[in-house]
């Protein structure tokens with residue numbers, strides 16, 4: 132018994148003696164004693180105190196934090212995010228009227244006690260984001276028939292999904308994502324006719340998915356990503372007409388079989404030894420409610436048919452299809468047969484897609500985020516891109532775009548507004564990298580960025596870029612940009628990362644750039660710049676490597692008279708180390724803050740209404 136429990140037990144003694152000798156004044160029923168005992172017993176198993184549960188001043192447990200009563204019966208126990216440690220013990224069974232048990236986001240350990248499954252009135256069980264382990268008790272549905280919500284995500288549960296889940300016939304929400312569950316999906320799950328949310332991502336679930344999934348006709352959110360499901364992803368989408376969110380990436384599916392056209396994907400993460408082959412099923416057209424679709428890394432092919440099918444999903448706002456369509460041609464249909472009027476986020480990266488910039492995007496006026504990086508796109512970046520007034524993130528890195536940077540980008544409205552709100556895009560999605568490393572990013576973690584690095588762009592840097600007051604990242608490295616760095620860039624007041632390295636820029640580094648007070652990373656190495664390196668402001672924190680490989684750049688206070696020109700690189704060592712000590716924390720802070728790595732496809736902050 133922890134210290135705290137002992138303290139509460141001391142309160143219980145006068146309570147009991149008083150209660151038995153004077154029923155009338157205290158009005159204690161046996162049920163209220165059970166509730167009190169239940170709470171005290173629960174508390175006594177903890178290794179940490181519960182705020183407000185330790186006072187003689189409030190013997191009425193119904194006023195304790197997180198406790199809600201009807202009469203003297205506890206009906207809700209809600210202690211989420213209170214840093215509670217320890218185990219849940221048997222005594223909780225005393226709360227026989229409990230309907231809502233919410234212990235999410237704490238530090239609970241151990242397995243779930245059997246008595247938890249005697250709480251016959253329980254409707255909501257939220258134990259997500261703790262360190263619970265062991266199997267999910269098979270009693271969960273045979274004993275708790277009223278359960279509407281089961282949230283066990285973000286724990287260490289292992290073993291199989293209980294086969295009798297179908298007995299939780301009232302179940303609307305089941306999230307057991309981010310655990311260590313294995314085995315196949317029990318067929319009884321398909322009996323849950325009220326199920327709206329089914330989140331299974333990030334486990335080790337395997338086997339084939341049955342067509343029975345199509346019976347879950349009320350399903351709104353469905354995520355099976357990052358598991359080991361194999362075989363054919365059943366074409367059940369004709370019946371899941373309420374589906375708004377579907378995520379199935381990083382499994383071992385062959386989406387639909389047409390085997391002669393299959394592509395063998397090699398060397399991309401796990402699953403590389405599997406034959407992937409499939410198209411977006413035509414009856415995806417029926418998913419009129421679909422708002423978000425993430426099928427990255429599923430071995431899809433036929434981009435042209437995928438876009439045609441998905442353009443029928445009028446409400447589609449997020450489309451994430453990276454690592455698919457290997458080596459295909461970017462479709463450029465004539466006329467208006469691809470229209471995504473509500474599309475806000477499009478990720479079609481890492482696919483070595485050939486051809487030119489997609490013209491059909493000019494109709495996507497809502498577009499906020501466009502990632503076409505790591506493809507083989509050629510030709511120029513069209514100037515109509517400046518008409519996409521909501522765009523705040525553009526990543527065209529590592530293509531073969533030529534010509535000038537469209538001047539129209541300097542007037543993209545959302546990049547000009549300083550008070551830009553990214554709240555519309557709070558959902559999360561996984562972003563896969565080569566190898567076995569999965570990187571997950573929340574869309575809202577993408578800061579306003581203009582990334583055109585590793586292309587063949589030439590021409591000037593427009594002075595108008597200074598208008599982009601909300602831009603945080605400008606990465607133009609490895610192009611052939613020429614002319615001076617405009618002094619007006621000091622207008623990009625939110626700038627954190629400015630990388631202009633490996634271009635053909637000339638002139639001096641404008642002194643005005645010292646005004647960029649958020650700048651944590653700056654790189655102009657390997658250009659043809661000359662003159663004094665600005666001092667003061669953030670410039671005191673950038674390492675000499677940011678300036679190397681230029682014509683004639685120097686520090687005015689450099690007593691050694693050292694000039695950062697290419698042949699002298701090796702001599703830079705002592706100087707470099709001195710400055711690096713100052714520069715590193717700034718640089719690190721900026722980058723670490725940007726690449727927010729989260730271990731889930733959704734976060735609690737995001738839910739469909």
Ligand SMILES: *[C@@H]1O[C@H](CO)[C@@H](O)[C@H](O)[C@H]1NC(C)=O
Pocket residue numbers: 158202203
């Ligand atoms: C006291 O008990 C009586 C009879 O069981 C019940 O009607 C009444 O609501 C109780 N009072 C309180 C404050 O719980």
Ligand SMILES: *[C@@H]1O[C@H](CO)[C@@H](O)[C@H](O)[C@H]1NC(C)=O
Pocket residue numbers: 209210211212233234235236255256257280282735
């Ligand atoms: C549990 O409590 C947390 C806050 O601590 C809340 O965000 C969450 O929505 C609750 N769970 C349910 C199922 O209501």
Ligand SMILES: *[C@@H]1O[C@H](CO)[C@@H](O)[C@H](O)[C@H]1NC(C)=O
Pocket residue numbers: 272273274295297298319
């Ligand atoms: C659970 O459901 C099965 C049928 O799926 C049924 O045979 C069994 O009696 C149910 N168990 C309980 C406890 O309701």
Ligand SMILES: *[C@@H]1O[C@H](CO)[C@@H](O)[C@H](O)[C@H]1NC(C)=O
Pocket residue numbers: 287289290311313
């Ligand atoms: C996951 O479960 C397997 C057995 O299915 C077990 O061997 C392994 O240790 C578990 N991993 C963790 C991190 O709990």
Ligand SMILES: *[C@@H]1O[C@H](CO)[C@@H](O)[C@H](O)[C@H]1NC(C)=O
Pocket residue numbers: 419420421446
């Ligand atoms: C599409 O979105 C609009 C606006 O949010 C909504 O009113 C409409 O019901 C949605 N259509 C479908 C088929 O879900």
Ligand SMILES: *[C@@H]1O[C@H](CO)[C@@H](O)[C@H](O)[C@H]1NC(C)=O
Pocket residue numbers: 392433435436
């Ligand atoms: C792609 O799909 C379209 C329409 O379904 C079809 O006409 C075309 O032949 C397919 N292309 C390939 C390469 O399979």
Ligand SMILES: *[C@@H]1O[C@H](CO)[C@@H](O)[C@H](O)[C@H]1NC(C)=O
Pocket residue numbers: 480481504505526527528580582604606
């Ligand atoms: C742009 O895309 C590349 C390749 O996908 C990625 O590595 C890089 O982090 C992206 N840049 C930003 C600022 O998001």
Ligand SMILES: *[C@@H]1O[C@H](CO)[C@@H](O)[C@H](O)[C@H]1NC(C)=O
Pocket residue numbers: 483505506529585
């Ligand atoms: C560019 O993309 C190719 C794959 O298309 C990849 O192998 C290469 O590493 C990428 N280069 C950079 C600099 O990101």
Ligand SMILES: *[C@@H]1O[C@H](CO)[C@@H](O)[C@H](O)[C@H]1NC(C)=O
Pocket residue numbers: 548550552
């Ligand atoms: C943003 O700023 C503009 C002008 O500065 C103002 O008109 C607009 O109302 C602001 N929007 C928000 C959401 O604060």
